[in-house]
Amino acid sequence: MAGSRGARRWVRWLLRHGAMRREVTRQAARGDLGARIITDPEAVRDPYPSYEALRAQGRLVRSALTWSTVDHEISTAVLRSPDFCVGMRMPENAPTLLQMVLRAGGRWPLGPVEPPSLLAIDPPDHNRIRKLVTRSFSAKAIARLRGRTEQVAAELLDEMESHAGADRRVDLMTRYASLLPATVIAEMLGAPVSMREQFLEWGEGGAYSLDMGLSYPMFRKSEKDIDALSDWMSGHFEYLRRHPNDSILSSLVQAYDADEGRLSSDELLSLGLLLLAAGFETTVNLIGNGTKLLLAHPDQAARLRDDPSLWPNAVDEILRLDSPVQRTGRVAARDTEVCGYPISRGALVLTHLGGANRDPEVFPEPDRFDVGRDGADKHVAFSQGIHYCLGAALAKMEGEVGLRALFDRYPDLAADGPAELRGTRVLRGYRSLPVRLGKARVPVGA
Secondary structure, X not given: OHHHHHHHHXXXXXXXXXXXXXXXXXXXXXXXXXXXXXXXXXXXHOOHHHHHHHHHHOOOEEOOOOEEEOOHHHHHHHHHOOOEEOOOOOOOOOOHHHHHHHXXXXXXXXXXXXXXOHHHOOOOHHHHHHXXXXXXXXXXXXXHHHHHHHHHHHHHHHHHHHHHOOOOEEEHHHHHHOHHHHHHHHHHHOOOHHHHHHHHHHHHHHHHHHOOOOOHHHHHHHHHHHHHHHHHHHHHHHHHHHOOOOOHHHHHHHHHHOOOOOOOHHXXXXXXXHHHHXXXXXXXXXXXXXXXXXXXXXXXXXXXXXXXXXXXXXXXXXXXXXXXXXXXXXXXOOOEEEOOEEEOOOOEEEEEHHHHOOOOOOOOOOOOOOOOOOOHHHOOOOOOHHHOOOOHHHHHHHHHHHHHHHHHHOOOOEEOOOOEEOOOOOEOOEEEOEEEOOOOOOOOXX
């Protein structure tokens, strides 16, 4: 049985990553810039020079396997266009052999890039499912969470203060940046806060599923983490059936059990998984990336101390300059045209969000970090169109609260060694960020 499961997993890896990994690696070795941006470790570590090299080649560049763009206007047009979809569709006349191979792969785990995830489906199903939770993530709903988020931030800073000891050294990612959004989303969804570290661990494995061309060991780890989170979520749904409450997950379970025709069992599970994992992934990276930028630019941190009203704009500038999500793809659903460029049905267009956010036609001096920048909110860090990030308002509020609380309490916060990137390609953030706290300006527990 175990051998059979392993064989099916290998088939899934081959279909989703193995063949793609081999071809992209081959094209990168031949000098294809679009392929190199995805595979080259140096380009993953610092993608921005590669984005500028791509920009120099044109607004929309044809590579061996995809179209690629770092153009803000084209990215926005593709992401908003009804002529593009998020999923690859098998043709109705697909060869029987291909259909047999796909079935041999067995059931795919309900990961973020597998239907019926909101990230992987189009209207009308996308609209039907998203509508069930949109109100819970509205700007008004998130504003009501601000006070609790400030309380959580203060509590975590107290805990970090106690942990730091005499040397004042801590890893900001594990002690603060990851725990703040994980705590808030767990409370918001009605999941046990005591499991936040486990959620983060499973979420890290699941995040790799967003990348193309994974190695088999990483693919296997990613699937196992997604499976573990799915098993927990299914058990939690049973708990909520016995102990209903006023949380988002409980309301979804009640809607499903009421047989209102709103959700299938897979849709219920996939939506729960996405709400939990996506509820902290982007914000963890936002707080980490923001801290790194402010430590590297003490003049900008000083501006925020002198004028705290700049904090909301500073969060947009962080999202623009070092986007937590670096790219997303769309498939042409029909022959179409984008900004004068003809695109054939079935073509994959990669919009490099991190590059579009440094488009000099939209952002003057795009490589400069300026917390007071006019138009910083024109970034596309949360995508655009119908797939605009459901949790954007939540992420921006948590980023503002978390970063402001940190730098208000520790005005002398300083880097304490090299930071370590996570290694994911689509998501950009830090696994560790060593800092030295300095003297706390606010008494502990105040």
